[in-house]
Amino acid sequence: VTALDRLLGSILTPVLGGASVKLAFFLAVFGLVISIWGAVARREDMIRSGKRAAYAVWALLLLAVLCLERAMIRRDYSLEYVVEQIDNSMPLYYRITALWGGMNGSLLWWALICASFTAACLTVNRNRFKELMPWVTATCCYVLAFLGLLVSFVCDPFLPLSESDPALGFAQLLAQTGDGKGLNPLLQTYWMTIHPPSLYIGYIGFTIPFAFCIAALVTGKVDQEFLRATRRWTLLSWSVLGFGVMLGAKWAYEELGWGGYWGWDPVENASFMPWLVATGYVHSVIIQEKRGMLKGWNVFLILLTFLLTYFGTFLTRSGIVQSVHAFGSGPVGGLLAGFVLSLIVVCTYLVVIRHKILRAENEIEAVLSREATFLYNNVGLLGFMVMVFVGTMFPVFSEAVYEISNGSIGNGKVVVGPPFFNPLAAIITIGLLIMMGIGQLVAWRKTSGAAVRRNFTVPLLVTGVSWIFFLVVLPKEQLASLPFKFPNPWAVAVLVSSVFVIAGIVWEYWIGVRSVQSSHSQEIETAWKSGTRFSPEFLIASGITGSILGWGLASVVLATFPLWTRLVFGGAVGIASLAAAGALSGASRPAFNVMQAAVILFVRNRRRYGGYITHLGITLAIIGITASSLYKIDESHTFTEGETHKMGEFDLTFKGLELRREPGMWRVMAYMRMDKNGEKFGVAYPERRHHDKGDQPTTEVSIHESALRDYYLILEAAADKRIPGSPDKPATVTIRLLQSPLVTWFWFGGVLLLGGTALAAWPERKRKEVTVAVTSPGGVAVPEGAAAKEHP
Amino acid sequence: MNTAKMKLLVGGVLIAGGMTYLGYLSASEAGQYAIGVTDYVTAPARYQGKGLRLAGHTVPGTWQTDGRKHLFTVAAAGGPGVAIAPDAPMIPVRFEGTMPDTFKEDMDVIVAGRMDGETFVATEVMTQCASKYQGVDGNYIETAIKKAAADRS
Numbered sequence: 010v011t012a013l014d015r016l017l018g019s020i021l022t023p024v025l026g027g028a029s030v031k032l033a034f035f036l037a038v039f040g041l042v043i044s045i046w047g048a049v050a051r052r053e054d055m056i057r058s059g060k061r062a063a064y065a066v067w068a069l070l071l072l073a074v075l076c077l078e079r080a081m082i083r084r085d086y087s088l089e090y091v092v093e094q095i096d097n098s099m100p101l102y103y104r105i106t107a108l109w110g111g112m113n114g115s116l117l118w119w120a121l122i123c124a125s126f127t128a129a130c131l132t133v134n135r136n137r138f139k140e141l142m143p144w145v146t147a148t149c150c151y152v153l154a155f156l157g158l159l160v161s162f163v164c165d166p167f168l169p170l171s172e173s174d175p176a177l178g179f180a181q182l183l184a185q186t187g188d189g190k191g192l193n194p195l196l197q198t199y200w201m202t203i204h205p206p207s208l209y210i211g212y213i214g215f216t217i218p219f220a221f222c223i224a225a226l227v228t229g230k231v232d233q234e235f236l237r238a239t240r241r242w243t244l245l246s247w248s249v250l251g252f253g254v255m256l257g258a259k260w261a262y263e264e265l266g267w268g269g270y271w272g273w274d275p276v277e278n279a280s281f282m283p284w285l286v287a288t289g290y291v292h293s294v295i296i297q298e299k300r301g302m303l304k305g306w307n308v309f310l311i312l313l314t315f316l317l318t319y320f321g322t323f324l325t326r327s328g329i330v331q332s333v334h335a336f337g338s339g340p341v342g343g344l345l346a347g348f349v350l351s352l353i354v355v356c357t358y359l360v361v362i363r364h365k366i367l368r369a370e371n372e373i374e375a376v377l378s379r380e381a382t383f384l385y386n387n388v389g390l391l392g393f394m395v396m397v398f399v400g401t402m403f404p405v406f407s408e409a410v411y412e413i414s415n416g417s418i419g420n421g422k423v424v425v426g427p428p429f430f431n432p433l434a435a436i437i438t439i440g441l442l443i444m445m446g447i448g449q450l451v452a453w454r455k456t457s458g459a460a461v462r463r464n465f466t467v468p469l470l471v472t473g474v475s476w477i478f479f480l481v482v483l484p485k486e487q488l489a490s491l492p493f494k495f496p497n498p499w500a501v502a503v504l505v506s507s508v509f510v511i512a513g514i515v516w517e518y519w520i521g522v523r524s525v526q527s528s529h530s531q532e533i534e535t536a537w538k539s540g541t542r543f544s545p546e547f548l549i550a551s552g553i554t555g556s557i558l559g560w561g562l563a564s565v566v567l568a569t570f571p572l573w574t575r576l577v578f579g580g581a582v583g584i585a586s587l588a589a590a591g592a593l594s595g596a597s598r599p600a601f602n603v604m605q606a607a608v609i610l611f612v613r614n615r616r617r618y619g620g621y622i623t624h625l626g627i628t629l630a631i632i633g634i635t636a637s638s639l640y641k642i643d644e645s646h647t648f649t650e651g652e653t654h655k656m657g658e659f660d661l662t663f664k665g666l667e668l669r670r671e672p673g674m675w676r677v678m679a680y681m682r683m684d685k686n687g688e689k690f691g692v693a694y695p696e697r698r699h700h701d702k703g704d705q706p707t708t709e710v711s712i713h714e715s716a717l718r719d720y721y722l723i724l725e726a727a728a729d730k731r732i733p734g735s736p737d738k739p740a741t742v743t744i745r746l747l748q749s750p751l752v753t754w755f756w757f758g759g760v761l762l763l764g765g766t767a768l769a770a771w772p773e774r775k776r777k778e779v780t781v782a783v784t785s786p787g788g789v790a791v792p793e794g795a796a797a798k799e800h801p
Numbered sequence: 802m803n804t805a806k807m808k809l810l811v812g813g814v815l816i817a818g819g820m821t822y823l824g825y826l827s828a829s830e831a832g833q834y835a836i837g838v839t840d841y842v843t844a845p846a847r848y849q850g851k852g853l854r855l856a857g858h859t860v861p862g863t864w865q866t867d868g869r870k871h872l873f874t875v876a877a878a879g880g881p882g883v884a885i886a887p888d889a890p891m892i893p894v895r896f897e898g899t900m901p902d903t904f905k906e907d908m909d910v911i912v913a914g915r916m917d918g919e920t921f922v923a924t925e926v927m928t929q930c931a932s933k934y935q936g937v938d939g940n941y942i943e944t945a946i947k948k949a950a951a952d953r954s
Contacts (some may be wrong), residue, residue, distance in 0.1 A: 185949040267899055376808045388813050392820045399824060404835060424854050428831035433823055645869045725899060726868030743868030745899060
């Protein structure tokens with residue numbers, strides 16, 4: 010077995026892996042050519058052959074990834090990539106995830122995900138969209154061929170160490186130390202194991218809508234069929250990308266130790282831009298679906314989203330924009346630029362020749378209509394993207410302008426950072442929130458005065474009351490321009506517009522429930538009489554809602570307890586609310602009536618209310634971001650051993666320094682006791698890790714999370730006689746304490762975004778005709794949302 | 802074009818125009834010149850009081866800190882692996898805040914802030930942050946090879 014294993018490792022793995030990526034590249038080119046040929050010549054056999062080629066590409070890339078994984082797990086140092094990413098101290102877990110730790114492996118991983126999406130799309134649509142599919146296959150194969158080219162000839166993860174560039178020093182390193190270079194310690198964290206795949210799935214998933222878009226343009230069929238084909242793929246990619254961006258923020262928050270989660274770095278911006286455009290698309294596509302408008306606009310948004318995903322990749326891997334992240338540079342940047350350029354040329358050509366069919370079938374009728382608010386939201390989102398784009402590329406643009414105006418190179422480069430992005434982002438976000446709130450409450454086409462009064466009165470009243478509430482409650486600041494103290498205007502604006510959105514969601518749902526109650530009274534009555542006291546959906550919904558509320562409650566009450574106590578508590582509250590819901594619906598007829606109507610409304614309008622849950626998630630995230638940015642308390646103090654010092658809400662005591670030896674590193678941990686109002690609140694162990702590899706220590710912060718406030722302790726410096734180079738005095742530590750309110754709302758909002766979108770996009774069961782039969786004689790009984798139901 | 806469409810168009814143009822103007826204001830307010838130490842020394846008047854992103858090399862033996870307040874000097878870098886020339890222009894930097902983990906003496910850094918007289922007051926210190934596409938710090942391979950050779954001898 011050992012001999013066979015060695016044979017596999019030393020000969021077969023690099024050969025097999027290397028050969029399969031190269032074969033995958035050639036097959037992708039073949040798939041591209043044969044699919045186009047088949048589509049033009051209407052040859053079924055060729056089209057089939059193209060599909061098979063795409064499947065084969067997927068299988069080959071899977072094989073290649075498995076080969077590379079095997080080499081990494083077995084620490085097969087005969088490959089350059091393994092020496093670069095793996096070392097003797099890395100546990101299995103990180104040896105597996107180090108696949109996407111470096112440029113070459115991550116590109117292979119990227120190619121595999123792209124091939125998987127392609128294979129999934131071909132399988133799901135095997136009997137549908139006969140005319141579009143060959144072009145979809147061709148487009149996917151074009152992208153796969155490009156990735157295959159990169160992985161085969163430019164960034165080969167199967168490059169033997171013997172062929173590695175000696176200047177890189179990998180061969181010498183292995184010869185001298187018998188050890189690999191290893192994954193960066195900052196990346197040896199569990200967040201990095203889910204954040205990159207999630208981001209990649211989001212990025213790469215847009216390939217499918219893009220491919221359908223190209224197919225629709227080529228065949229001239231930008232119609233409902235095209236929308237059906239792309240909607241779910243877009244929603245999937247959009248929500249997973251949003252979630253991935255949030256996971257990246259979470260990683261930065263926990264691992265980088267600077268107390269923030271977003272710094273408008275080019276890498277972050279690169280992932281944010283396609284998400285913004287896709288957010289516009291998931292809304293404007295509804296307008297095309299309902300009203301046959303904005304065809305051209307939708308096509309433009311899909312194309313732009315996809316181009317931005319590759320532009321982002323270009324930005325992060327070409328070194329064109331200097332960033333605090335050190336990017337790889339080299340030929341990849343040029344190739345990516347060429348690829349993006351080729352796509353732009355093809356897309357522009359197709360849009361120009363098809364401009365006639367992209368014209369709208371209808372026109373906007375009124376400014377106070379849902380389509381108008383969607384349009385404004387689109388303008389805002391696209392403007393947001395342009396703002397991020399300009400800010401990211403500012404150094405490049407400013408340098409170019411300087412060179413043109415002065416005729417010389419140098420010194421004209423201007424960089425913009427958070428002071429540029431933050432105020433603009435805040436203004437745009439407030440505008441988007443207001444539009445989101447209005448959009449939920451107005452109808453398609455136009456909204457009558459009566460409907461405006463009915464839908465807006467209560468949410469606006471609530472918003473007004475909340476405005477006064479926030480003015481009173483929020484901490485006052487001295488503004489430069491005013492003689493008296495006033496709460497931060499940004500905070501007031503964001504919070505009040507968020508309340509408007511949430512009040513709108515609740516009110517719209519309530520109107521819907523009332524409408525279902527009247528229209529479905531017979532159905533509900535029958536259910537009551539037949540002894541059906543509650544539907545299973547309702548029970549599940551109340552259990553989940555209860556669990557979430559319980560988790561929120563536990564986060565406040567049990568903030569210092571371990572996670573599992575909060576989970577158990579949340580579960581217990583969930584079960585209790587389930588029981589309570591059951592009892593309540595059985596005990597009282599009106600309560601049953603309302604609840605049953607609420608369930609019916611949600612189940613029958615899942616798309617709409619799933620969307621509203623997503624809105625709720627986004628709004629909560631925005632509240633969290635605003636509060637934690639504006640009301641962060643930041644203090645720092647140097648303690649000697651045994652000293653107690655008041656910081657923020659706490660009396661912090663430095664109890665001692667702990668030094669712990671672990672594989673590959675020394676951990677220096679400050680033992681801090683936290684007392685609040687004379688009672689013990691908890692303990693914290695902020696630490697610094699000194700890794701055997703390299704002389705850069707990493708910070709491990711200690712975070713107490715709760716629903717209302719995060720307490721974030723950073724060990725900034727530590728001195729002790731046991732640490733080399735430290736003075737022979739009592740131990741001292743410098744501790745920085747950050748108190749950030751509502752950070753958890755950001756993470757929670759991200760989860761709601763994913764959950765709400767899943768609810769909205771989950772395929773519908775074939776609905777039985779019976780549901781239509783129970784409608785009242787009056788007409789439309791299952792309202793597509795009560796507020797939107799009125800048509801002139 | 803119907804009136805609703807006209808109104809929408811006017812609204813859209815107003816929004817877009819407003820955003821552009823705000824962007825322009827922000828950029829002129831928050832823009833920072835990305836320059837090196839030599840650039841500053843040759844034309845100090847041009848950059849006095851302006852937002853700067855100063856690239857330089859931290860001079861060994863100049864970093865003084867109590868964990869929160871930092872004083873160090875940056876010099877014009879001769880290039881990767883090149884020692885600082887004795888007559889290289891230098892600028893003292895004052896910084897209060899959390900230093901990145903990766904900061905050390907004798908490395909390339911970017912400091913963001915403004916000049917205050919002869920001293921650069923930094924609001925942010927950026928090091929070449931170890932990112933996805935780079936392993937442990939840049940000099941690691943070189944150091945490890947040297948160390949292994951020294952251990953053997």
